[in-house]
Amino acid sequence: MSNPGDADTREITSVSDLAAYLESGCKPAQDFTIGTEHEAFGFRHADTTPPAYEGADGIGALLQAVQVRDGWAPILDNGNIIGLKGKGGASLSLEPGGQFELSGATLTDLHATKAELDAHIARLHDITPGLGLGFAPLGYHPTASRAAMPWMPKGRYKIMRAYMPKVGMRGLDMMLRTCTVQVNLDFASEADMVAKMRVASALQPLATALFANSPFSEGKPNGLLSNRAFVWTDTDNARSGIPAVIFQDGFGFEAYANWLLDVPMYFVYRDGVYHDVAGASFRDFMAGRLAALPGERATIGDFADHSTTAFPDVRLKKYIETRGADSGHPAMILAQSALWAGIFYDPAALAAAQALVRPLSHQQILALRAAVPATGINTPFGQGTLRDLAKEVVAIAAEGLKARARLNAAGEDEQQYLVPLQEIAAGGPAQAEHWLARYHGAWNGDVTKIFAEAAF
Template sequence: MSTRTTSEQADPVIESRDQLIAPLASGAKPADKWRIGTEHEKLVFRRKDFAAPSYDEPGGIRDILLALQEFGWSPVEEGGKVIAMSGDDGTVSLEPAGQLELSGAPLENLHQTCAETGRHLEQVKAIGERFGVGFLGLGMWPDKTRAELPVMPKGRYEIMMRHMPRVGSLGLDMMLRTCTIQVNLDYSSEADMAQKFRTSLALQPLATALFANSPFTEGKPNGFLSYRSHIWSDTDPARTGMLPFVFEDGFGYEAYVDYMLDVPMYFVFRDGKYIDAAGQSFRDFLEGKLPALPGEKPTEGDWWDHLSTAFPEVRLKSFLEMRGADGGPWSRICALPALWVGLLYDQGSLDAAWDLVKDWSMEERETLRTSVPRLALDAPIPGGKTLRDIGPEVLAIARNGLKSRARLNSGGDNETGFLETLDEIVASGKVPAQRLLDMYNGEWGGDISRVYKYSF
């Protein structure tokens, strides 16, 4: 989740609708300026007992963050607490229960993305060896209850944790127990944004299936392949889901602004602190009628903050965020941006991908989204088929897009090799969660602690 810092610059008050549209429109840039941003979270555990370390304990989350200074990272503080580290490779931040996230820098190609990921994992593994901690690439804690997990000292998390139980039964699980991989991508214009949004939103369930990696809850199989994805179905319906309006004629920046104005607020950030505005209306804020700050109108910074508090399957800020994938190990961290860059960053591939899904009805899209957490590649799509049936075609389209980009490394290789792990999943028909279940029911003998040997 976003890391907010105090700015000494005056923040303009919002006086017009143009200021609400501006952050979205500001993302439009020519294709040669498009970049790839990759975010990935990891579960942190003590090797001696597999427990999640707290923030303050020796060798805990604070010490892990501060140890990154030896690799050139700089602390970011909130209320006197280190909540993130900033560096050339982006930001390393702490998620609500101490999950460690790298929000990578905007990079030109996938070779750079994988190099960045490799540097990060080498750094945290070295720190982990010193402190006796490990890092696990899964979509959800396989064995921890909510009560067994620590809560990190970040103001927005305190507000969100109070609010989540009011609007859904699984929001606290989303915050405390899940991990994801995300990819952030650019667009050239409002029309390009709309086509990329629609295409990626329709195909997001395929990414959920390919990366499904959360089949356990509290030490036992939970009946899902991506329980992390299922959790979003009962987190907060006002800020999640498949966004039917994205597929309507005329969709663009204005429609997304209207959607965001109807998403209830979480907070307002003032003087380095978060003020609880959970459930209140940004529309009221624009009129100076926000109960949390009566008489005050929002600034542009407030709107940027609010844009980060919606959690649909694809999210628009000044770029598009692909949000459907479970956390996973190094090879799959590189594979997710390869999939989406291949599909979205070449016009021929984007057109081909949209052709695959453009005739699906909204009811069919919703049925797919609902079924994929349990069924993964066996989830139904229109025409009496399943995701398994279109998987090879989608990967072929992505591969053609990467070939067309022709971004080569020093050895002359293009970016298509990063799709190989997905080729293997589609060819076998077994997603990562199914392989974990096979081991749980086989060689592990039902001992969930064996999963920790698959740490980074």
């Protein structure tokens, strides 16, 4: 989730202003970049419990230590340091339960993404031993109950905490006990955006299956491979899932803006204060009819904030966010970025992916989304399973990365980052299946062993 502070104070006069705001993200293909965001659960080495914000071994202390080490600028919320801004647009932030997130800079190739991830891990290795902490990138907290999770001191989270139980059964679990990997990618035009949104939305169930990494809850197997994805099926369906509008005739910037306007609001941010307007209409806000802030009218900055409170599996801002994957092993974090960059950033690869998913109806995609939390890559699909689709999709991505021909110092292109997905497509276990085998084997049923083995 975002940190506060979009300063665009232009007043909204019509929906076309919002479409223009989204369209302003268009850029030439030669300027396309890759941004990767990934989250991890903190744990105390002494007992594997999640750290609070406060205290000498707390998340706040970690942020302060990073600030001293790297000189990143603090992001404050009511006097509390809740994030850091680094160079090139990178930032560190906190999810509600203290999940630690790197929102990476916009980078030109996957080799730079790997270098950024390596530097992040090195940062944690340097600082966390002195705090007695570790960080494990997993899709769902494997041991802690909801009540055992801490709450971070961010104003928007207080509003969401009160609102979530009114609109779904698992919203608080989403906030406190899930971690994801998100890839941010660019588009050149409205038509390019539409093609990428449709391909990415159709393939999100496959991504969930490939990156499934949350088979445990409260110390035991939960019967699922991606409990994180299951949680999202009953969080707040008015703002999440795979919206039908993406596949409707005439979809474009204005159609997406209109969908966003019908997503209930959470807050209005003014002068450092989050005003609780949960459930209110953004259309009323545009018209100055919010009961909590009478006469106050929405700005483009408010719309940008509001766009961060919609949680579809693929989200449109001034770029596209693919959001359907569990957090996981560093090689899998890189594989997520490689998958979408390979498909999105080569015209032939994007066309091949479009042809592959074109026969799928919205209802078929939703059915796959509902099935994959339990059956993952083995979910029935066509005459086979999603593993068959994975072979085709990963091959398309590999061809796209080959065509990009972005080489590292050793002369290697970006295809190398797809190897973990190629292994799963060829019959290897997903991360969740690997952990289940460890649970039933070497761990002798002790889920806490996952922290040491999964940690950065």
